[in-house]
Amino acid sequence: MPEEDGVGYGAGLESRTRCHPIRVLVLYDDSALAFDPNIVATSRRVVTGVNDILRVSGAFSSQVSFQVANVLPFNINQTGDPENDRDFMETNNTVSDLRTTNAADLILYFVNASWGGVLGIANLAEDGTRVVAMVDASVILTRVSAHELGHLLSCRHESAADPTGPFEHAYDFKTGCKPFRSDRNTIMWSALTNNVINRFSNPLRTYKDEPYGTTVEDNVRQLRARGCAVASYDDNNGPPIVTAFIDGPDLLCACTQDDLTVQVSCPPGLPLTFEWRQSSDGINYGPVYGTSETVSVSAPCVEGEIFWYRVQIFDANGQLLTTSVKSIMANPFWVPGPNACQQLILSREERFQRFFPAVSSGVFTLELNDLKLSDELVFTVTSSSGASFVSNQSVDPGSQHTFQFNFSDLLPGMYLLTSQRTKPVKFIKL
């Protein structure tokens, strides 16, 4: 499996190449504090949320990850012109000193601004000379912060708004079926609308079954390429570097359980604490459910669905040192052999069907939960060449709605099992 690309569900396939986290000094002014009295806690939550957006977009924590260096009050005389204020911050000596003192690479500055529709601003950074992102504290902070920090890692808007650059653009696509088809834009889109999703463009990932990038619209490629360089802006990288990688399966049979273990690399003797959380979308995580290095996890009960697991690792002072994320998909494929899922849920409809293959004996068991319907069913097996015959099923004597099929005399190949009442009601690929 590719370690570097993490195609599709494989968010757990993180690169073993390790970059330092990008340390972010969060500053806020009096207006931001007045708008949000909990701005310090909010700041930490925003940086965590930006990391979640990176992870769910397929940018690995080993390559690009943000860490809060500090959260401090700081005031300037706002001019009302965001470009003026940003340039002032970029060149102000006090800001520069704070950045050095806190061993920070980037600065995220929250103000409650009146910028005439501009929600945030940052230069496209190419060489480490541009390090400030300013964000209006009254907007959707995490999404706008992710967008502005993206600029500091050289991510660009959509090509229509910024034709410069070969590939590092936002992407526009559609999901769903007509007449409910929805327009979607990835997070570097030039305007914040309801169409913007919490994803950086990435052609290797899907959102509602649609890839959200192309070879020329791939912000994640840029993020992964720039993460190490931006993290090295400040040479004194603060606390000890702790890296983590979650070991465990990428695929599990539906509804089954397994263990995940986080492998931590850190200086010896460093006391660590762990917080595991689970999410169904990679963005919204539930409460802490595990605090040791290993947790038991349950696969989703519908094939093809994905759960996300996130472990945050803290030092004894509660400082977040690193985060690792892994996704697990309920195996949508039935692959005969010793690793086959022993239970295949074939239908989510009211006639709940489960299929238990016993590959070595050739005997398969089909379980229906509809007694009346099962009494009326006739089963037909069709080979890939079109030959069909009524199958030799027998009713399990222990149950009125469980059928057993003996396929041991069939040649290996692909067969369709048809369950039929007055008309075909279900085709099952074997």
Ligand SMILES: [Zn+2]
């Ligand atoms: Zn922008």
